[in-house]
Amino acid sequence: MATAEPPEITPLPPVAGVALPWDEVVPDPIAALGAARAAHGDTFVVDGAHDRVLFLFSPAGVRSFYGLAEEEASKGVADWRMLRRKLPAELFSGRRTLPHELFGRHDVAAHLDHLAQALDDTEAELGDEADVDVFAFTRRLAHRMGLASWAGPASARGARFEALVAALDALDASDAFVRPDLMAQVAADDQATERAALAAATALLSETLAEHDAAGPAAAPEGDLFGRIVERWDGEDPDVRRTGIAHDVVLVHLGSMSNLFAALGWTVVDLVLRPDVLAAALDDPRLLERCALESTRIAQRSIMLRHVLAPVDVDTGPDHGRVAVAPGATVATLLPLTNTTAAPGLDRWDPDRWRGRRLGPHDGLPAPELVTAFGHGSHTCPAQPFSLAVITRTVARLATAYALTPGFTGASPLPAQVGGVARAAAPCPLHLGRRDP
Ligand code: HEM
Numbered sequence: 001m002a003t004a005e006p007p008e009i010t011p012l013p014p015v016a017g018v019a020l021p022w023d024e025v026v027p028d029p030i031a032a033l034g035a036a037r038a039a040h041g042d043t044f045v046v047d048g049a050h051d052r053v054l055f056l057f058s059p060a061g062v063r064s065f066y067g068l069a070e071e072e073a074s075k076g077v078a079d080w081r082m083l084r085r086k087l088p089a090e091l092f093s094g095r096r097t098l099p100h101e102l103f104g105r106h107d108v109a110a111h112l113d114h115l116a117q118a119l120d121d122t123e124a125e126l127g128d129e130a131d132v133d134v135f136a137f138t139r140r141l142a143h144r145m146g147l148a149s150w151a152g153p154a155s156a157r158g159a160r161f162e163a164l165v166a167a168l169d170a171l172d173a174s175d176a177f178v179r180p181d182l183m184a185q186v187a188a189d190d191q192a193t194e195r196a197a198l199a200a201a202t203a204l205l206s207e208t209l210a211e212h213d214a215a216g217p218a219a220a221p222e223g224d225l226f227g228r229i230v231e232r233w234d235g236e237d238p239d240v241r242r243t244g245i246a247h248d249v250v251l252v253h254l255g256s257m258s259n260l261f262a263a264l265g266w267t268v269v270d271l272v273l274r275p276d277v278l279a280a281a282l283d284d285p286r287l288l289e290r291c292a293l294e295s296t297r298i299a300q301r302s303i304m305l306r307h308v309l310a311p312v313d314v315d316t317g318p319d320h321g322r323v324a325v326a327p328g329a330t331v332a333t334l335l336p337l338t339n340t341t342a343a344p345g346l347d348r349w350d351p352d353r354w355r356g357r358r359l360g361p362h363d364g365l366p367a368p369e370l371v372t373a374f375g376h377g378s379h380t381c382p383a384q385p386f387s388l389a390v391i392t393r394t395v396a397r398l399a400t401a402y403a404l405t406p407g408f409t410g411a412s413p414l415p416a417q418v419g420g421v422a423r424a425a426a427p428c429p430l431h432l433g434r435r436d437p
Contacts, residue, residue: 006052007308007328013054013320014040020048021180021418022085028415029180030301030336037337043316043323051081053305053330057337058317059367065304065314065333066369066377072312073331075379078305081330082419085183086176087254088191088198090247096232097248099255100382102150107225108386114148115390118156119397126402126432134428135265141394142261143168143253150256151249152208152226164204170197173254177303177419202246209245260383262421264391266299267292269428270349271395272406277351278399285392290351292391296373298349299422300335301413304375334418335372342370357384402432 016036021029033055036044042058056065070076080092102111122141126132143165148156155164171194175182186194212220212230220227229248233241271278271291281288308329316323325331340347343365353360359371374381381387398404407429413422 006047007326009045009052009054009326009329010324011320013043013045013316013323015045015047016040018046020046020051020053021416022183023049025181029418030334033334034337041319043320051330053332054323054325056314056316056331056333058319059370060315060317062333062338062369063367064316065306065331068306068312068331070378072310073306073308075306077309078307078330081307082176082305083173086186086194087171087173088195091198091251094244095248095251096244097229097252099252102225102252103382103386110225111145111149111386112389112393115145115393118144118148119394123401128434130432132430132432134268134430135262135424138261138264138268140165142257142264145390146253146256150225150229150252151205152212154211155205155208160204160207164201167197167201167204168250168253170194171201171250171254172257174258174420178414178417178423180418181416198250201250202243205246205249206242209242259421260387260390262423263292263296263299263387264394265424266295266421267391267395269411270295272404272430282396282399287351288392288395289388290354292388293354293357293373294349294351296421297339297371299413300339300373301417301420301422302335303419304333304335306331338370339372342366346371402434405431405433407431
C-alpha cells in the first residue's frame with residue numbers, strides 16, 4: 001500500500017506478489033489471482049497501491065466472509081471505493097433513492113409491465129428478420145426497460161432514449177470492474193468524460209421532469225416509481241431538485257446495468273447453442289429458470305468485497321485459523337475461482353443441478369457457500385426474483401416469436417474483467433427470423 005503502515009492482519013497469511021488490476025495492467029486478473037491461490041493456498045493477502053486485501057477461498061473462510069456484519073465489514077463502503085474510480089463524487093452525495101428500494105412487490109409488477117412494453121418496442125425494431133450481437137441486444141433492452149421503470153416511460157422512447165443510452169454508456173459504472181485497465185486513464189483525465197456524460201444525462205432527464213411537472217402528479221400511474229423519486233425532492237430549490245432527481249435515477253440505472261443484461265446474454269448464448277434444451281424450456285418455465293441460474297453461475301466474474309470498518313476476527317479455515325483484521329483492510333472472495341471448481345462436474349453447464357433457486361446436493365462440495373449466482377447471507381441480491389423473471393420472459397418471448405440461429409459456436413469472457421457477470425470477449429452474432437404465425 002502507498003501508506004507507510006498497511007492495516008494489520010494477525011497472524012499475517014502469505015502475501016502474494018501479484019498486482020491488483022487497478023494499480024497496473026493485469027491482462028487476466030482472475031488467472032493471476034488463481035495462480036496466487038495455487039502458489040499460496042486458500043488464504044492469502046495482496047498488497048495493492050491503495051488496498052490491503054485478504055482473499056478467502058477455503059470452505060470456512062468463504063462461510064466467514066458471508067457472515068461478516070455490515071457495520072464491521074461493509075459491502076456498501078467496498079462498492080463505493082470500487083465505483084468511485086469511474087463515477088464522479090457528486091453522484092454519490094445526497095442520494096435519496098437507492099437500488100435496494102426498487103423491488104417491492106408492486107414495483108416488480110410495474111417493472112415487468114415495462115419489460116412487456118420494451119419487448120413490444122424491440123420486436124417492432126427487429127421486424128421479421130434481423131441480425132444482432134447478443135450482448136448489445138440485451139443491453140439495449142435492459143436500458144429500455146430500466147429507464148421506463150425509474151426514469152418515466154418518456155425517457156425510454158425516441159431521440160431522448162437514444163441520447164440517454166449514449167450518455168449512460170459513457171458513464172457506465174461497471175467499467176470500474178469490467179475494464180479496470182482503463183481506470184488509470186479515467187483518473188488522469190479527472191473523469192472529464194464521465195462529468196460531461198453525467199451533465200448530458202441530467203439535462204435529458206430534466207426534460208422528462210419538465211413534462212412530468214407540466215402534466216401534474218394526477219397524470220402519473222399510481223405507484224409510479226419515477227413519480228416517487230420526484231416526490232422525494234419536493235420543496236427543494238429548482239436546480240437542486242432537478243439535479244437530485246436526475247442523479248437518483250442515474251445511480252439506480254447504472255446499478256441495474258451491472259449484471260442483468262449480461263446474465264440474460266449468457267442465458268441466450270447457452271440456449272441457442274443447445275436447441276433441444278431451449279425447446280424443452282419453452283414448455284417448462286421452471287426448467288427455463290434453472291437455465292438462467294446455471295448460465296449466471298458459470299458466467300459469474302464477481303469479486304465480493306467487504307471493507308473493514310471495525311476490528312474483525314475471521315475464521316480462515318484449518319491452515320491459518322482465526323485471523324484478526326484491522327480497519328482499513330478489505331476482505332474478499334472471487335466467484336470465478338470457486339463457482340466452477342469447488343466440486344467435480346461444476347465446470348459443466350447443467351441446469352438440473354438446481355432445485356428451485358438453490359443448488360441441489362452436490363457430491364464433494366465442502367460448503368454450499370462456495371457456489372452462487374446471486375450471493376449468500378445478508379447481502380443476497382434483492383433483485384433475484386425480478387432478474388430471473390426478466391430473463392425467462394425475454395427468452396420465452398424471443399424464442400417463441402423467432403427462430404434463433406447463432407453465428408458463433410462458443411463464447412468466452414472478457415479476460416480483463418474482475419467483478420460482476422462476464423461480458424463477452426467477442427461479438428456473438430445471432431440471426432432472428434420470424435416464425436410462421
Ligand atoms: C442476473 C442479474 C443479477 C445478478 C447475477 C446479481 C448478483 C448479485 C450478487 C452476487 C450480489 C451479492 C454481492 C455481495 O454479497 O457482495 C448482489 C447484491 C445486490 N444486487 Fe444484484 N444481481 C443482479 C441483478 C441486480 C439488479 C437488476 C439490481 C438492481 C438495481 C441489483 C441490485 C443489487 C443490490 C442493491 C445488491 C446489494 C444488496 C445488499 O447489500 O444487501 N442486482 N447482486
